[in-house]
Amino acid sequence: MGTVKIPIGPQHPALKEPESFLISLDGERIKDVGMRLGYNHRGVEKAAEGRTYIQNIYLIERVCGICSHSHSTAFIQAVEEVAGVEIPKRAKYIRSIVGELERVHSHLLWLGVAGHEVGFDTLLMYSWRDREVVMELLAAIGGNRVNYAMNTFGGARRDLDKDMLERILKAVDVLEDRTKYYINIATKETTLIKRLSGVGYISKDDVIKLGTVGPTGRASGISRDARKDDPYAAYGEVDFNVITDTHCDVYGRAVVRLLELMETYKIIRQLIKNIPDGDIAVRFPRRVPAGEATSRYEAPRGEDVHYVKGNGTDKPERVKLRAPTLANLMSVAKMLEDDNLADVPIAIAAIDPCFSCTDRMIKLEHSSGNSEIVTWGDLRKRSIDFYRTQHGIDFSELNKKYRGNL
């Protein structure tokens, strides 16, 4: 068999989001990797320029489902810096607590996906079950499982009362227990280790050259963590370690994420213990003065960088954001060199890619320009019309017949 080109994506069971990798294979061995990105661009940066700051919080929060809090915090920090507003300490703690809970949820999610990619569905089922603990907690805090909308300019939107803090502590105990179990599995289960170690190798030098961030970079031995290097929110006041590893492979990335979870529990406990009383938000001007700021946030997947430029109005002049996946994607091609085809899914998954974060630029609105609200009934009608005009199938009779039952 000569060289075969296998497309992984844009639609492929290994990828949860559309992104395309063209793998050239010699037998089972990878010769070359081609990448095509940008299937999911939504035009967030352009859209942000046309919206007010307040509207932008909700826009930016929807850049990514998993790290919604990360993006909104990074953006808000930048805007607050431009406006020169110092937020109350309690708000900083609340931001950090929610951010850390989000990290727990993201890392457990990753663990399950990693398990699935190597055909270990049991791990997926277990870790996603335990992830429900933190998901429910986040739902109780913010009213939503993702997009908690905890942030606003000048502070936090909701307070965490005493009962809630107690509840978080209890959940953290459960989660810590489960995480220990997963660390045990990851370091002892033979087939899992066999599938993870040596896969997706990337050396420390390459990591530095390619600008790899987050757990992927830390698994190759570089100790970079925006929480430590560039403390924001309440991270300057907590004591924690930056977890690094020298395996440089997927196994290392798994270990880093799992051990990071343990640090996260430590951080949450400290934050809850030390959380000061007081206001959760200060008044924030509607117009933000001219100025610019760059803000970093250590999202679960790596470092989010946001840049905001204000021009004195209520709309930003320029918003630029970079999700960690974009920084990490360049390293994927390097990682896959000389690996097996079977390693592709897990090597890609190991950077914990979030392509919707990465792609964020083109508008999906109707080309006529008017956005409209489509009701459920409209949607039904449209689909019935579609089938009648395009395929000559008329559902309207059936529709009338069953409408009563709906």
Next chain:
Amino acid sequence: MTELNKENAIKDKVTSKFSFMNEKVLVKRERRVYADVELSNFRQVFDYIVKDLEFCRICMITGFDEGENFGFMYHLTDDKGMIFDLKTYAPKTNPVIKTITDTFPGGVLYERELVDMFGVKVDGLPEGERYPLPDGWPEGQYPLRKDWNRDMLKD
């Protein structure tokens, strides 16, 4: 307020090395240094910051549409959490900048973004798939230019 010693040290190094950088380097706050540089001098300042001051990673490149000019801000960081925002300009009539992928191979995607979104030419950018716009995107449409709006996509 902290003393900003480290930040000022960086500022001093840059201004003493390049006389034309006087008044152009700003310490904005703790761990944030900003500098403005003309396109013709950009590369030497950039190389000095990257190699001698050890800002060994590029976070992103932000493009600006500033009327007459395009602005490009290179967000560089070092291992200690410092961010150096180095900004340069290119005229809209001839928007050509040099690639930095020789120093940062990982910067390819950020530069491709500039190409697609602003219609900037990047000299020395390796061949490859475009990013982030789709293949069928019409020529001459650059979404992040200020004069662009979605109605222009109609035809």
Next chain:
Amino acid sequence: MMMQLFYILIFPGFLFLYLMSFILEYEDRIIYARLQNRKGPPLFQPLADFIKLLAKEDIVPECADKKIFKLMPMIALTAVVTSFFYIPIWGVNSLYPFKGDLIVVLYLLTIPTVTFFLAGWSSTSLYSTIGAVRTLTQLFSYEVLLFLSVLSPAMLADSWSLGDMASFYNERPAMMLFNIVAFGMSLVAMLGKLEKVPFDIAEAETEIVGGTFTEYSGRLFAFFRMAINMEMVVGASLIAAVFLPFGLTLDPVYGFMLYIVKVFFVIFFLSVGRTVFARLRIDQMVSVCWKYFAPIAFAQIVLILIVKGVVL
């Protein structure tokens, strides 16, 4: 004549195998689910899946070899059903026993794997082709193991006939203890044969979409699935007949009930196996099978030779 037809079509032939395959699929899925902390499917789910697939459209790829593509599911099914007639179920003897039926069963069970290969290859899709190649590569690693592990009880009983082996062990049940390692190895080989985790390399969903079966849909896919499920029944029955040949001289009713228990027992092991492991890579599977499992199976045969020299 009528009796023969009844045997072949109804019991213990096709219909029984058909029902049994659904029951065992259900058992496999429910154990897998319970071990993963899930609820699992309802009892009729496998049957419902089958009927649903039957009702779906058959899509044959443009450039596929259409004859082979359509024929392969049937051949796989036929081979599996045929092999079932030679396995003793409630008595010492199978439906059509003869000297050397063990070898025939093993070979008949190889046919489905070959049809998987041909099916994948003829559908010409990239993913299928890779899956097909993997199927064959896999075959070479577990097939030897299966043959070796079945060889040891046969050698001890001094016969290639399942019936003779059964009566041999029925008289001396303790002898079976010498074959425990071979039993374990045969379970491993069966996981490979049924392409279950950790050996579901040929249809690794996250790598090559559906592997061999990527292009299959509707009825043809339903038959392939049925063939695999029936292969699971036959494989489990074979392991039960070879390694757990107890109580075969009982009353047929008890014998049959015992058979069900044995098959459930074997499937339980297979389900646990697929719960606790991650999928291996093809190179890892080949090396594990040849480096560790095959030598173990050989050691088992040496043990049997010694036992034969000393005890018998």
